[in-house]
Amino acid sequence: MNNTQFAARRARLCAAMQPGAVAILPTAPEVQRNSDSDYPYRHDSYFYYLTGFTEPDSVLVLVAGIGETAAQSILFCRQKNVEREIWDGLRHGPEGARSAFGFDCAFPIDELDGEMARLLANAPAAYYALGHSAALDMQMKNWLLAVRRQARGGVTAPAVAHDLLALLDEMRLFKDDSEQATMLRAATISGLAHARAMRASKPGMFEYEIEAELLHEFRRSGAQYPAYTPIVAAGANACVLHYNANSAQTRDGDLVLIDAGCELDSYAADITRTYPVNGRFSDPQRTLYELVLASQNAALAVLRPGRKYSDIHDCATRVLAQGMLDLGLLDKGKWGSVDDVIAERAHQQFYMHGTGHWLGLDVHDAGAYRDVHADGKPSRPLQPGMVLTVEPGIYVRPAEGVPEQFWHIGIRIEDDVLVTPDGHTILSASAPKLADDIEQLMRA
CATH class of the missing domain: 3.40.350.10 (Creatinase/prolidase N-terminal domain)
Structure with a gap:
């Protein structure tokens, strides 16, 4: 600038x-x-x-x-x-x-x-x-x-x-061309750091060793700082939303959830990826991973000018809630339908946070999420120049009635997204996201 x-x-x-x-x-x-x-x-x-x-x-x-x-x-x-x-x-x-x-x-x-x-x-x-x-x-x-x-x-x-x-x-809510270019570069660096961490990961490594791979790539690529304290959470640690001790040793069969982004010229990236430390998803892990990815895809499908900000969360939540019923995480006999699950917030046992936030100079950036000038202050419509994260997840802790094969699995998939006049652009596309692509990268 x-x-x-x-x-x-x-x-x-x-x-x-x-x-x-x-x-x-x-x-x-x-x-x-x-x-x-x-x-x-x-x-x-x-x-x-x-x-x-x-x-x-x-x-x-x-x-x-x-x-x-x-x-x-x-x-x-x-x-x-x-x-x-x-x-x-x-x-x-x-x-x-x-x-x-x-x-x-x-x-x-x-x-x-x-x-x-x-x-x-x-x-x-x-x-x-x-x-x-x-x-x-x-x-x-x-x-x-x-x-x-x-x-x-x-x-x-x-x-x-x-x-x-x-x-x-x-003013800060709408990013100009220069801001968008800086944020694209920050997200690209951060995505490459996630890919580096995936390639370096092996069972038995400590979370802080994986974190070091991220920080190396941030600084090597010109970023000044991490935008926030990185989360590198293996196994059950991934079910702690703000875990950042990054001190545990990974075990064969663990998933690793990394929530990390760099700060470049004062602008933040914020990306989450989840991958198997041994390079191969187990069947239960892949099942939940594909559910979270489907929920993110549903959210991205409505991300365009004119749609309400709340539509993103609503679409992601419906997909997750249906998956929870289909997989037996929630009892169909008790809850019946997705509408019942959402109305009673039963899904919050496994998905308890929102699906995103504004992004910019701050990780949780400035700007109202509601139209403060409209009656009832409804969710504000998306407009070109806004940048936000889309980050659905699922976190399964041991509990009565919850299938044991899913215990201790925590998954979040988060991308940085720019609203454009025609729809949206994913700024963080450099971070592998499809399960097959992650496995292929880790085999290389």
């Missing part, structure tokens, strides 16, 4: 704000890990979306245009510091950041409080992330108090506060 795209986003946001209003958006703080060690720094996604700037201790302020007065974008950031740069690397400094990233002006972060009292004076409204940060809420309170102290001079403080994230969420 280039600075023109970030500037265009700032302009769009200012156009959506009340004329003359001021928006304040800080980046994420650095977080101490232990002693004198910090966690690897990751900027705030909203802040990056508008700036492309990745240094900590930074705040973006936007002033919406009014009349003939143009909108302004102002950055507050760390001063240049040659001594610290020897230890920590480049700091752009205000002037360097202004010229490199296209802001109208920039100030040292130490001047934020004084400048905010000036910028908020006589502004009709303030936009910020309401209630998301106690520190920012306190700063806003102090800035408003500073403005009100000027009341005798005819200065007024903003009379209204708006949630800035509500505007940004809607």
Whole structure:
């Protein structure tokens, strides 16, 4: 991405704000890990979306245009510091950041409080992330108090506060061409990492050894980080949805469920594949695998502009519920029909999560799942530019009445999908998915 795209986003946001209003958006703080060690720094996604700037201790302020007065974008950031740069690397400094990233002006972060009292004076409204940060809420309170102290001079403080994230969420939901290209590359790298893990897997390996294959491929291919802590779950561990200890030893006959994706240039991939560690599905494993794959195919069949987001989950769930009845996981005599199963949520014994989520700068990305402007807030229709995951699964724990041949089998199949004008594109196609293809890859 280039600075023109970030500037265009700032302009769009200012156009959506009340004329003359001021928006304040800080980046994420650095977080101490232990002693004198910090966690690897990751900027705030909203802040990056508008700036492309990745240094900590930074705040973006936007002033919406009014009349003939143009909108302004102002950055507050760390001063240049040659001594610290020897230890920590480049700091752009205000002037360097202004010229490199296209802001109208920039100030040292130490001047934020004084400048905010000036910028908020006589502004009709303030936009910020309401209630998301106690520190920012306190700063806003102090800035408003500073403005009100000027009341005798005819200065007024903003009379209204708006949630800035509500505007940004809607913008971030729709990915432009550059974002789509980055996400395709992130998903392709991640899919190749899944294939590498499959090829490397052998009974007796530890889950963390398989995880190392993923991380190797991520970094070798240019991704900066995993987008989230990878899940590498063998055997019964696959029935724990957020398992990430990745410490168990695989056994001959286990399935391995890997939920992992890289982060490339701040954008996330999120892919899940399930495969036999010995390279061959047993009959019960293949039966359940084909059921989950059929449910994903049913969901993908309705994934196109105009269909409701909820249709994806509904279609996948019906296929899974019917399979649960047909395979004896659920008692037909007790539940009767798929409609009964779904109405009573009996399927949640084996499928207890949704079928996807938005994807972008965050793994669970910004954007409403319901049409908040419509009566009753129904599920929103899909539109071109949205990117989401489609990830049905089945998780069979031992229980009375559940056929023992299926015990301890956990399967999830997850792809990253772009909604296009004509339908959809699977971004994560580089990850093998058909059972026969997985077995062939592992024999090679």
